[in-house]
Amino acid sequence: MARAIRPIPELYEAARAGERRALGRLLTKVERGGDEADRISELAHPDAGRAHIVGITGAPGAGKSTLVSRLVSDLVTGGKRPAVLAVDPSSPLTGGAILGDRIRIDEGNDPGEAPSSFIRSMATRGHSGGLALAVPLAVRLFDAVGYDPVIIETVGVGQVEVDVVGAADTAVVVMTPGMGDAVQANKAGLLEVADVFVVNKADRPGALDVRRDLDLMLDLSHMTGQESDTGYRPPIVMASALNGDGNDEVWAAVDAHLAHLDETGSRQARRQHRIRTEVRARLEQAMARAADDAMNAPDGATWLGQAERAEIAPTQATQHLLHVLLQPTKEVPS
Ligand SMILES: Nc1nc2c(ncn2[C@@H]2O[C@H](COP(=O)(O)OP(=O)(O)O)[C@@H](O)[C@H]2O)c(=O)[nH]1
Ligand SMILES: [Mg+2]
Incomplete structure (x- = not known):
């Protein structure tokens, strides 16, 4: 029998009410990363x-x-x-x-x-x-x-x-x-x-x-x-x-x-340091993903191919790929 899939906000409220299993589920999602983990972060933020x-x-x-x-x-x-x-x-x-x-x-x-x-x-x-x-x-x-x-x-x-x-x-x-x-x-x-x-x-x-x-x-x-x-x-x-x-x-x-x-007053400084470190890690991960995407995008692949055939220098290919990478594709959430 399939168990009902509980939405994340419901799991979160259950975890706050002390339900161990709900917290365990959320932690599994946190470990997996991705959109669900981001959602959990946003829910937890005001209470942390x-x-x-x-x-x-x-x-x-x-x-x-x-x-x-x-x-x-x-x-x-x-x-x-x-x-x-x-x-x-x-x-x-x-x-x-x-x-x-x-x-x-x-x-x-x-x-x-x-x-x-x-x-x-x-x-x-x-x-x-x-x-x-x-x-x-x-x-x-x-x-x-x-x-x-x-x-x-x-x-x-x-x-x-x-x-x-x-x-x-x-x-x-x-x-x-x-x-x-x-x-x-x-x-x-x-x-x-x-x-x-x-x-x-x-x-x-x-x-x-x-x-x-x-x-x-x-x-x-x-x-x-x-x-x-x-x-x-x-x-x-x-x-x-x-x-x-x-x-x-x-x-x-x-x-x-x-x-x-x-x-x-150093506790606040530690907290800020932690947040800075986390934001940097997230940015780095997002940038690494964007780099892969840019190399696989049609435009990017063309520049990459030219570099691979030694028609242009890797530095030149990188410049072009940076342009591809920095194309605004996603809207910034409010
Ligand atoms: N003699 C002695 N052995 C200890 C003490 N604390 C831990 N151990 C033993 O050291 C081993 C490793 O302990 P563990 O807590 O698993 O170490 P961890 O790898 O740092 O988590 C175990 O066999 C413990 O029983 C201690 O204060 N004295
Ligand atoms: Mg240990």
Whole structure:
């Protein structure tokens, strides 16, 4: 029996009323991108803007999922409604899905129950640059339907992850002993984006060395970090996510950073930076699509053919193609 297809505004209202399945459907559309995703963005936009957006990154195996799952339980106990977006740029099958199942089981949520937390893993499914569009939109949706905080967990410490996490209100970088993590983090540019450092697996030998290395690097780089101009130095919190030690301190540091953002007015600056980054990513994607269209358009193909036969220089073909590309074909929506 075919199930009725619910229109997007109806799904959105259901998600706002707490229906998990409706939110899940919307997130699937967000992940797919395109017109439906744009529609969701426009619906969610007026209702969003309240949630504290927290990014968590660190090398695979650092204990991010363990930590996040603990934090989520604590937040729910404290009366919050956290959402987690586990971002994996490479694979559609991530630990995020496993984490989600684990937390759902822990909480005993059933589909009809008002959700106190929501965990979703997201992959690009082969679309490069897709995350740059899908992540901010998924975060906006979580925010709009009432989740706060919205936690973004990444799988690794590549450029994509650094970008994603660096765009959060609060960026948490998780390190562990014995992996040369402090040096790696420095290389990956994490010192610049981190607002809170967590040295996890503090139950293992070498944790204090990581702390010392980090401290030293922060000294040398003369307090880099996004808030350095406001005199903020990212704190280093020792934790053992596995047995829960230091988890309260981790969240206290995250909260303290948010308070700092609010005091200094930097939260608005972060929001603007995020919007700018999202608009740029959308523009770049639209331009890339337009470039392909221009090369396939009859006029464009003619110029391209001439360049291919070396009758004109590629630069000349490009100039002509730019004209084709910039032909106004679509009306600008009001
Ligand atoms: N000894 C120790 N192991 C931990 C701690 N936190 C996580 N782990 C273990 O480290 C492994 C990787 O954890 P996971 O949360 O999946 O890491 P992720 O890849 O960063 O998400 C798992 O086997 C965890 O049980 C900790 O504080 N101490
Ligand atoms: Mg994980």
